[in-house]
Amino acid sequence: MYGSTQVLEASHSPGADDLLAAYARLGEAPRQMNANCSLCSLRALCFASCLGEDELPRLERVVSQWRMIHRGDYLFRVGDKFHSLYTLRSGSFKTVAGHEDGLEHVSDFILPGETLGLGAIGSGQYDCDAIALEDSAVCIIPFASLESLCHDVRSVQHHLNQTLSREIVRSSRQMVLLSGMTAERRVASFLVDFSRRLLERGYAARSFTLRMTREEIGSYLGIKLETVSRTFSRFQREGLMRVDGKQIEIFDPEALAQI
Amino acid sequence: MYGSTQVLEASHSPGADDLLAAYARLGEAPRQMNANCSLCSLRALCFASCLGEDELPRLERVVSQWRMIHRGDYLFRVGDKFHSLYTLRSGSFKTVAGHEDGLEHVSDFILPGETLGLGAIGSGQYDCDAIALEDSAVCIIPFASLESLCHDVRSVQHHLNQTLSREIVRSSRQMVLLSGMTAERRVASFLVDFSRRLLERGYAARSFTLRMTREEIGSYLGIKLETVSRTFSRFQREGLMRVDGKQIEIFDPEALAQI
DNA sequence: CGAATACTTGAAATAAATCAAATAAGGTGG
DNA sequence: CCACCTTATTTGATTTATTTCAAGTATTCG
Known part of the structure; x- marks a missing residue:
């Protein structure tokens, strides 16, 4: 739009993201497509942030696929078997935590660069529903592959630990808000x-x-x-x-x- | 007490734990003492749970120290520099999350076998106060050492990931409670x-x-x-x-x- | 365009907070 | 070890922030 000022409605990066968004809008895109971390504008926010230029190809082998989710559609549901984390590339999500008796609670809103599915690592099942608030695109991060990469590249493990820990702090802040x-x-x-x-x-x-x-x-x-x-x-x-x-x-x- | 039935007031294990609790009551114990995971009754709940008998010595080199905290004393405070996670051996804690303006919130109660300090990994500073509700004992887990052990032993890394993820799920459940x-x-x-x-x-x-x-x-x-x-x-x-x-x-x- | 969904605003109802006061428990120093 | 002071708990009466109910208006999307 105007130089470096970007607004939510505008495409937030040139190149691959635009293409993806356009596909998503048309609803004609292949359900999954190849990822390319090197070209991604959100590199600084995701796992790529802790890797050098030379290590990016290793991440690309882990995060090899994208997926598009239309407004209102589920990325995953409570109880679904856990395979992958997802990093949001474009669009936005809500996560909804349920309770036995139908009591529902919107537990988070997710913006580009943020990660979905962290609560599933412990139990092997997603612990909430993830629903697209608009047409969105996510990177698929198969967790088994990520754990292997963690083993090989310490900075990736460190980044995963930090991401998980920050989510705990975020929750804790939200609880202060909700309780008092x-x-x-x-x-x-x-x-x-x-x-x-x-x-x-x-x-x-x-x-x-x-x-x-x-x-x-x-x-x-x-x-x-x-x-x-x-x-x-x-x-x-x-x-x-x-x-x-x-x-x-x-x-x-x-x-x-x-x- | 009666066979396998144990109550909170009773010492929950023979051996080292008793000694520790006795020391703590007397207030005469050395401030820190050596740990021994092999003999610990809580082994099944902490990092030792993912290690074989033969790997325990490696964990013992990481978790080499205990510390006693008297009722009302702080294990750590908001903003303290992060060095270690702590696993509670005996006693109990509360964690208190603050807000700029004095608004305080008890974010959790900690029981033996549970881990304190997970929220500090992301920022390098503890994000809450940890205060002993009774005379208590904690294992000290220097995080740098733990990360190294994670690198060498995959099951330890997996366990850390799971512990962090489960904490996220716990928070999420608490938010459902607080919100609705x-x-x-x-x-x-x-x-x-x-x-x-x-x-x-x-x-x-x-x-x-x-x-x-x-x-x-x-x-x-x-x-x-x-x-x-x-x-x-x-x-x-x-x-x-x-x-x-x-x-x-x-x-x-x-x-x-x-x- | 038109039905369905989302939003705003007012009035009444209510769950929980606040204020208050009496009782009980716990820890400390003599 | 007891008496005392402090802190914690219970219970009642009143107030209040937020919910609930209701009705009209605006938006959205197929």
Whole structure:
């Protein structure tokens, strides 16, 4: 778009990603296709980040396939046998954790560069549903191969450990939010956090589209959709942000962060 | 006590553990002492579980030290530089996650065989406080050494991955609880879960002592201490359990699980 | 374009928090 | 080892943040 400024709606990289996104939109792409880490714009966020140029081919042998998932489709479901981790290349996902009695909870929203399936390593079964919030593309990382690569390349093992550990810290933060914050702070926290994650990935942090519904945000934050809506409206009245359906503009991130 | 039935208050193993517990009570023990995985009764729960008899000495070189922590003392604090994971040998801990503005949350209770410090791997700093709920003993696992052992012994790496992943799943379950359950279900869920964990460790599951206060339970469950107390009283009135201060007896685990 | 889904807003209901006060348990120093 | 002070727990009365119910409006997507 304009030089280095990229927004979520725009294709976020030239080359292979564009092709993939275009295929996904058309719904005509082969279900899987070959990956190429060297050309990937998200290299810095995934396992490639800990490898030298010369080691990338080894990763490419592990992450040899892509897959496209259409909006609303499942990448995996609770209980599915675990074979692979997935790194999101484009699009976005929600993960939904269930409970015996139908109680459901949106446990996370996933942005490009983030990894899906970490909870399945321990049990051999995926522990949540992963559902695409828009047409998306994922790299397939067969876990057995990744473990072998870990064995050969220490930095990859280190990276996997770090990824898992960071996920634990993230959960822990979310629990502080769920256990003690007012609805207002939860919503503010969600907006600030989401904005920060977009920024880290090179997207516009002040103006973005929420791909998820108010109900999904509410579930993620442990409040009802009406409360999300009311709080958005209040923040708008107070001049902190502009809300136009799913289109959000943040005017005063500092004030939001301090709520 | 009676054959194979062991209760939390009793020493849970003969030999080294007893010695350690005795030292801890006296407060006269050396601050650190040598570990011996081969003799440890918790072997089945920790990293030793994935090693053969012949490989144990390698683990013992990594986990070469114990440490005793008195009730109320910190094993580590938020922000401390990360060097080691800790496996609890005896006693119990709480972990407390903080937030900039003083908002605190008891993120977990730790029982023997469980690991402390997993959240520090990613950032190099501990992400929570770990505070002993009673005089306790921990094995010190220097992380650099553990990573080396992971490199040499695949099963150790696999075990670390599994431990980290299981922690993610645990957090995720706790978030479902915190985001959607009534106070009554949270308390029931806590009791059932705590009882199950005791059972898995060979302690009495129907009758046990809560080492933490009502306030700490409330923080863990995202409710106030008065609500914990009232719910305990209600469950007692309904004949599901007996409450005598910190001493708990579960009469009807099935009914509790179904609440 | 039109049915279905998503969102906003108001009013009433409620689960849990807060405030308060009395009782019980636990740890410490004399 | 007991008395005392502190901390923890229970229980009741009141308040409140959020949910629930409801109804109208806007969006989305096939």
